[in-house]
Amino acid sequence: MKNFQFYNPVRILFGKGQIAALTARIPAGAKVLITYGGGSIKQNGVYDQVKAALAGFETVEFGGIEANPHYETLMRAVELGRAEQVTFLLAVGGGSVLDGTKFIAAAIPFEGAEPWDILARKAKVARAVPFGSVLTLPATGSEMNSGAVITRVATQEKLAFSSPLTFPQFSVLDPETCFTLPPRQIANGIADAFTHVLEQYLTYPINTPLQDRLAEAVLLTLIEEGPKVLANPTDYDAMANFMWSATNALNGTLAAGVVTDWSTHYVAHELTALHGIDHARTLAIVLPPMLRYRQAGKLEKLVQYGQRVWNISQGTDEERAEAAVQATVAFFEQLGIKTRLADYEVGAETIGHIVRRFTERGVKDLGERQDLQVADVEKILTLAL
Amino acid sequence: MKNFQFYNPVRILFGKGQIAALTARIPAGAKVLITYGGGSIKQNGVYDQVKAALAGFETVEFGGIEANPHYETLMRAVELGRAEQVTFLLAVGGGSVLDGTKFIAAAIPFEGAEPWDILARKAKVARAVPFGSVLTLPATGSEMNSGAVITRVATQEKLAFSSPLTFPQFSVLDPETCFTLPPRQIANGIADAFTHVLEQYLTYPINTPLQDRLAEAVLLTLIEEGPKVLANPTDYDAMANFMWSATNALNGTLAAGVVTDWSTHYVAHELTALHGIDHARTLAIVLPPMLRYRQAGKLEKLVQYGQRVWNISQGTDEERAEAAVQATVAFFEQLGIKTRLADYEVGAETIGHIVRRFTERGVKDLGERQDLQVADVEKILTLAL
Structure with a gap:
């Protein structure tokens, strides 16, 4: 066996009805940026459950994160998050929304020339906005790890990063949220x-x-x-x-x-x-x-x-x-x-x-x-x- | 499948030579109480490795934690820890030393009538001294969970407790430390x-x-x-x-x-x-x-x-x-x-x-x-x- 370090502090909230449990996992007074994808969560009831769980928090929303999340899209979320001074992110979606949200979390407080350097130059992630997730598509494992893969359309590049600061604080895994998946x-x-x-x-x-x-x-x-x-x-x-x-x-x-x-x-x-x-x-x-x-x-x-x-x-x-x-x-x-x-x-x-x-x-x-x-x-x- | 929460923030440092890696895992300036058992760690070289890794820290020691650790013994360690105002504990041993150290960690800042209530009356653990471990006997799993079992000799009782505050911050698992086990x-x-x-x-x-x-x-x-x-x-x-x-x-x-x-x-x-x-x-x-x-x-x-x-x-x-x-x-x-x-x-x-x-x-x-x-x-x- 090789020597190894193992560390995974993600709290998993698994099972039907567990979206409601996220309320207790977000710091009181947090201003939450909800990130999501193409809008399927608005048809299948997940969005309503999330909004109900966040009733006690001020929220901002950013939808439209696509599959193989685009740097260009995510940077608009970074601008929104900075402008709104959000203090917590909640990713609602599959691996692309989660990966994208990890990047947003790291990019909002990033002080280097441009956040693309996190991917292209392995620039150190010194700080990150804390975040959680509601997973709606089992696949990537992003809900319980610290890695993300981001695509830059302009250069047709798809690159990965990870950081100890980009583990979700929690991930809700409710199988019922996946019942409407194609x-x-x-x-x-x-x-x-x-x-x-x-x-x-x-x-x-x-x-x-x-x-x-x-x-x-x-x-x-x-x-x-x-x-x-x-x-x-x-x-x-x-x-x-x-x-x-x-x-x-x-x-x-x-x-x-x-x-x-x-x-x-x-x-x-x-x-x-x-x-x-x-x-x-x-x-x-x-x-x-x-x-x-x-x-x-x-x-x-x-x-x-x-x-x-x-x-x-x-x-x-x-x-x-x-x-x-x-x-x-x-x-x-x-x-x-x-x-x-x-x-x-x-x-x-x-x-x-x-x-x-x-x-x-x-x-x-x-x-x-x-x-x-x-x-x-x-x-x-x-x-x- | 039942609904569940899973949360395990223990950092595992696994492999030969990993005791040296604990230095970086203890807060700078910590005053460390080293806890151990019957003294086998002084014969097999583990104690020397631990002392070397703690060279930059002020340390206090408490040995003699027995198998099925005794409340009576552990309370003497609690008194020592309080008197010395230690800020970190390092358990070096098997499951009994680890379980005992979890109890010491919870009992030092305990403000109730007597710490036995943590076991007998499920008194809430509101605070705990942070701690890590160097495991020298594979068996109980205590190195990667938050539970402990403590025995009170006076009443011949053996009772368990666990708390989200009694996960080790880290556990070193070096198989070579087990080579001299009987x-x-x-x-x-x-x-x-x-x-x-x-x-x-x-x-x-x-x-x-x-x-x-x-x-x-x-x-x-x-x-x-x-x-x-x-x-x-x-x-x-x-x-x-x-x-x-x-x-x-x-x-x-x-x-x-x-x-x-x-x-x-x-x-x-x-x-x-x-x-x-x-x-x-x-x-x-x-x-x-x-x-x-x-x-x-x-x-x-x-x-x-x-x-x-x-x-x-x-x-x-x-x-x-x-x-x-x-x-x-x-x-x-x-x-x-x-x-x-x-x-x-x-x-x-x-x-x-x-x-x-x-x-x-x-x-x-x-x-x-x-x-x-x-x-x-x-x-x-x-x-x-």
Whole structure:
């Protein structure tokens, strides 16, 4: 096991009716900026519940945070938050609203030249406005971690940051808020959470049997409960199990003491930045060729994954590893997620574009062995055509 | 799934050499009370490492905290802490030192009549001295939760408390600090952690597949790694896996959203209070008859436990449940832990004593269905003779 630090102070308020519990978690007298997305919360009753819970607070609102939240949009929220001198933020939405709100929280008190530096230059987050969240879409795990990914439209860049100051103070997870989610978003959430686990699990063994089994626990539950949620989004227990699995997929527990990869995410972000493809779908495109191209380096864990998650026990190690990848592809397809670039009308010219961007940005040594180069990324994306 | 709150702000510093990392986690200028047990830390080098890490702080020491820490002992530490006006506590030891230090932390600023009320009358903990820990014995999970169990010798009572203010600020888990543990303490630690999981898992199903699998992950790892640690306590990886499993067994994750029992602990505490039997051994005595007596109410989970943890797939449900209990007993015995009252020279008269104490204390409605009465406890303990 590797040495590690684990720290996660997020308070989870889980279950039906828990939006009302957030009242007690916001400091008395706070001026609250409510952030949200496209407005679905106004149709499904979540907005009304949030407003009722905030009845005792002065509030300001900022809606319209889009998927893969845009720096340009978020900076308007930062201006609003500064002008209104808000003292607390409440994100109401999915991972994009949460990620965007983390950035707003860090950017409002930011004293550097421009808050983009937090992403592009890893400028230190010295202060942040405290915030909480009401999660309405299980997927990213953002509700119980300190990380965020932000897209700048002007430059087609999608970059990540995290800070000990950008953990939510609390996150409300009420499965009932997810009952009206469209199938596409549910499928994306399942695939996103599933890939989060694989990025932390499918590397190479360093004798961490507990972490391996915890990861497999999340994978097996997503495989079991995900299709139930898709078939019946108002199945409370199935939605609750999916929701809690997605949170556990990326709250730090699975990464503690193990070797992690994250190169699938790193490459997939480019496809969203360049083509606007849903984040989860870009993962489903990049992951299979990534695992196939790197089969040798990941062989032991691929075999274990095949055995314990997909009951694959026949054949050579290489055959089992390939069967495990095939099972993963079949799972994505079962969710209604296509896994080839061609399915999204993306051709080889994009690969050249990504290669140029990585070369310019000086990207190298990706992956758990820090041995993945831009030339490898080119071959992997070619396998995804 | 049940509604739940999850909150655990303990920072874990895990791995070899991590004692040095605690320096940065204690406020500058703090006056630190170091608490410890029988002095083994002075033989195995842990004390020297802790003193080196605290070189920049004024320190006071209180040693001699015994197993099943005594209220009488701890009150002397409270007096010392008050007299010396300490501002931070550092527990260095196992669960008893940690539990004792949680009580000291709460008792120093306690303004009620006497701090025993925190335990006996559930007096509110309004303030607590902040504290951290260096764990030297994997077992109780106290390093990553807010609970403590304290024994009062004068009245032979063993009572629990917890408070949001008694989470450690940090806990150092360095497996190397455990290399000199005697086999008896290692065995006790394995059995203690194992029983912690079962108290949260072996109840009745309410559709919580993730939590079930997380619990099984800890159980399987304890079964796999525990004997390795016993056979070779200087096997770093095995000790690390055992240590992190014991922490995960009782950090709140497994209890989130499920139904829990804890009646085995409640009854077993009496055997320690009356006879001084090691805590883990009292659990190993009480658990098997508890599971057998309540087989009907726990049948579905007992069958699942047998199947997934012990590969028991033959026979009727009742036969499988019994086989699962037998496997559990065999595991305890494999660790060198006897499971009958007679093995500890405790006879039937103790059962009457416990029944009288429970009756006087008004104990009733124990267990996950709140249906276990004192008369049932009597029958269960009779099965343990």
